[in-house]
Amino acid sequence: MAKQDKDATFVGDSRVSAKRIPNISPSYSDFPGKNEPFWPNFLLKEWMVAAVCLVGFLVLTVSHPSPLTDKANPNDTSFIPLPDWYFLFLYQMLKYPWAAGDWVVLGTVVVPGIAFGALMLAPWLDTSKERRPSKRPVATGLMLTALVGIFYLTWAANHEYHLAHPDKGKGTGGKQGSSATAPAPADTSFTADALWKAQTSCMGCHGKNMEGGMGPNLQKIGATLDAAKITDVIKNGKGAMPGGMIKDDAEIAKLAEYMAGLK
Numbered sequence: 001m002a003k004q005d006k007d008a009t010f011v012g013d014s015r016v017s018a019k020r021i022p023n024i025s026p027s028y029s030d031f032p033g034k035n036e037p038f039w040p041n042f043l044l045k046e047w048m049v050a051a052v053c054l055v056g057f058l059v060l061t062v063s064h065p066s067p068l069t070d071k072a073n074p075n076d077t078s079f080i081p082l083p084d085w086y087f088l089f090l091y092q093m094l095k096y097p098w099a100a101g102d103w104v105v106l107g108t109v110v111v112p113g114i115a116f117g118a119l120m121l122a123p124w125l126d127t128s129k130e131r132r133p134s135k136r137p138v139a140t141g142l143m144l145t146a147l148v149g150i151f152y153l154t155w156a157a158n159h160e161y162h163l164a165h166p167d168k169g170k171g172t173g174g175k176q177g178s179s180a181t182a183p184a185p186a187d188t189s190f191t192a193d194a195l196w197k198a199q200t201s202c203m204g205c206h207g208k209n210m211e212g213g214m215g216p217n218l219q220k221i222g223a224t225l226d227a228a229k230i231t232d233v234i235k236n237g238k239g240a241m242p243g244g245m246i247k248d249d250a251e252i253a254k255l256a257e258y259m260a261g262l263k
Helices: 038-063 085-093 101-125 137-164 200-206 227-236 249-260
Strands: none
Touching: 085 101, 085 137, 101 137, 227 249
């Protein structure tokens, strides 16, 4: 710093006010139509918009029924559950040999852990100041690769499921696993015989009075099946119904004769 003479004169900046003014927010009345207080004016508007959106969402959920599938049936071994659509790519990845079996930890922990860890560490892994994707080839390439992989695996999971189950979602407005024909209406005045009510495993699916539930209505089963066919179904099963639920052949014969007479 240069040495200054003793008679030097310092001139203050006239743009700086000598009077210190406290930091007080201006009155909003001085700016009509341009400013408003955050509370309650601005925040109240946001809440009103959120309330209208919420009411509209609730109306949609009430007026449009959920696309539910059939009732849960523990005896249906043909049912293949699917995760929600946003997890389909992980579900599909577990079908490949390198991410299943002895390597299942790789597909369930390692690969997802690396992917989500990279997302969390992205601000530190890519510190480039460039905004154009072409100037950030590594980050752009990894992001495009991830997006293409997720879209492909999601499509593959859905495509393979429909190839394996071509009858799902047909004839019922898109409900998976539903039958194309409506079940026979139950007769509320019908009362099943004590022979039927002794079969607790049968009542679990077909109802106490054979009115149907997870299984079909059997109140008029004799109109379509004779005693021999009913016996075969009880012993060997049919569709989702497993066989061998009743072990005693004499009891099976009595039950089959009773059901064959229901017309």
